[in-house]
Amino acid sequence: MKTKQEHIKSAPLIASPPKSKVQTYSRYKDSGVEWLGEIPEYWEVSRLKNHINMITGFPFKSEKYTDEGIKLARGINVKEGVLDWGETRCWPKIEDHLMDYLLKDGDILIAMDGSKVGKNFCQIKESDLPILLLQRVARLRPKKTLISNYLYNNIANRNFLLWVEMTKTDPMVPHIAPSDIKNFQIVIPPLQEQTAIANFLDDKTTKIDQAISIKEQQIALLKERKQIMIHKAVTRGLDDSVLLKGSGVEWIGEIPEHWEVKRLKFIFDKIQTGTTPSTSNQKFYDGNIDWYNPKDLNNEVLIESERKLSKLAIEKKEIKFFPKDSVLVVGIGATAGKTSYLVNEGTFNQQITGFHSNTEHNKYYFYLLRNLSEVMLNTASYTTLAILNNEFFKVFNLIKPPLSEQKEISKYIETASQKIDTAITLKQEEIAKLQEYKRSLINSVVTGKVKVC
Template structure:
């Protein structure tokens, strides 16, 4: 990636008087957005003009199976080359130039460019700096209901170069952002392969052990397959007590307290490598003690049994305070940790074998849910305790190694995305000068 500081600059700059633009090239025209766009407000039907979706990835055809409204005036017309932006803050960044005629919902603003290259306008109006300015000039009661109307948008100051320069900047950014996105995609694929590798190692370790030459036998459970001949299998209900909260017993939001000695955990707290107790909410002593069966202890295994994150698990370790859980989490309390180690059980829950069964259950219902009876009838392999400890140490070592590489790749992706954001902002506001040679490189 080229260093932005080393890229060419314009000879003369002037202060735009606008914070989001800063100093701009003296040769660029400082104007208002409304001088370069006309709002398109024609109302049409999605029967006559195919429905389009406005997303962070741009303006895309709506899915074929989406319902048609058959209402003649409920949508806005979009023509090829128009810039479309969702005016709601909860859709921040959803915008782009349409490559086809169509229609969008009324919440969107449709702009017809005039005297501005459509692709330059896309890079300009999708730049991080402009997006922030766009929502700054809007209005609303709360952040997620914040809306920016066209009469507010049209007053935003922009700085525009000649059409020749616009074309050059647009071509440069098209080329560079494609290269950057390809680099990001390669690193994301590497992360995916590393996570897949980790999953394979966990699967092999918890179902086949660490000795590749050990005699094997059928486990008697189709979804587990073969296990070492000297291992046993056991239903969860014979290894542990499975408990969960029956609703909140009338608990209301106003009963949550700012701080107490009694925390409660939800899915966001347990979805990480280690449980984030520091992010726990707090409840009163009475609410904690009313459900003694789910008071947490070190060694408990937590399993998400409701919602889209069904199947996530973690082990309670180094419990810093008295804690309980919300109704989406099942608490698995092992009868004998000298027969089944909590971390071995956690790894088995994370294995491809059990996650596949959970996924099948999840896909078969409207609201994903595991009943306690489902969990009780799950089956886990039962290696000798010494082998469980060896498996735990082996998987931990592999996890640490692979997770370290994944973390480094994620940081690289973050840096590349920051560079992309800065590159676009710099190009469309004239902080760097795009020469013909840079486009050809």
């Protein structure tokens, strides 16, 4: 197991700017903390607990949540630098025993659980209030020795994330304890410099965030372009001059006059819902046979599953192989309609339905069904939980171009998608570099490696 010092040393290093462009302090001293290195001579190193008042939230009862009232800051709302109110829960009113859990302008929140523990934090603004603090979220309120914005930048500093990586517990559900947050060591400059540093970083990081936002918008436009390209190809073909006819199906609209509309059961030779072997026999789960679940279908193309099954599960007929070159669709739950292409022979659980044709081009139908996922959900009959069962699938109408065109369309989509995906990857790499530059900048400034005032 790595020591704290080894964890810090293993962090990716960022090349320092040319010396001529970096202003430094005149005199430095050893901080006494290996990963902090040298700090300005008159700055001090101190544990966070000496400069903050910290509490964790109140255990509000979920059955008493309301749609209106005082917003509750839950772990799910605390994201990377922002409060996300996509899933808002409220409390009817502020009672006397809840006064300590009312948040104030400048409070720092840290989500204490989850895979992104150490990354999910935010700062409360006046416009956010009033808010009550829920359990599993830590509230840091600076004392007079610490400026809120300077504290925020120390939590945004990559050293804090490394500290969390060293101290968090339970790898299944990562958690950081309040005592570990309090024991995080930061560098404390005079208040006037804290303010200047916070103002400098606010200006610089805002510009970096704006640059990142522009690139994220560009990625969104590229993804939209890809979706439009695929939709046009699978529903109209590649010949813009072809004559069209009504399909007779409202959501399909017009199609090339030589294409057909067929029910799904007449296109695929094999339609099969998966199974889950008995969990009482762990020998079924000790093997190398791919067994896909809805989580695996986050990938468009399926090459290998996260979980595996044994040959015994096949021999005991707990599962059945499904052929390669097939289409898998999630049929139930929050991800119903999600569609992937199965490259190799495999198996899957009962939440997934597989489709395979011996005569049609399965890759074309992968693109078509993936494009129609929302249509399927809007067409299916269900109340609260989305369900796409075999009875629904069999009578669902699909477009049927000639086989030669299916192959041409599939090849065209692959080529065009590759170009768009390459452009998206380049934008993502640019974003990653900007994010790393931001982290490096914050670290250099709050540890005194760079002088900004």
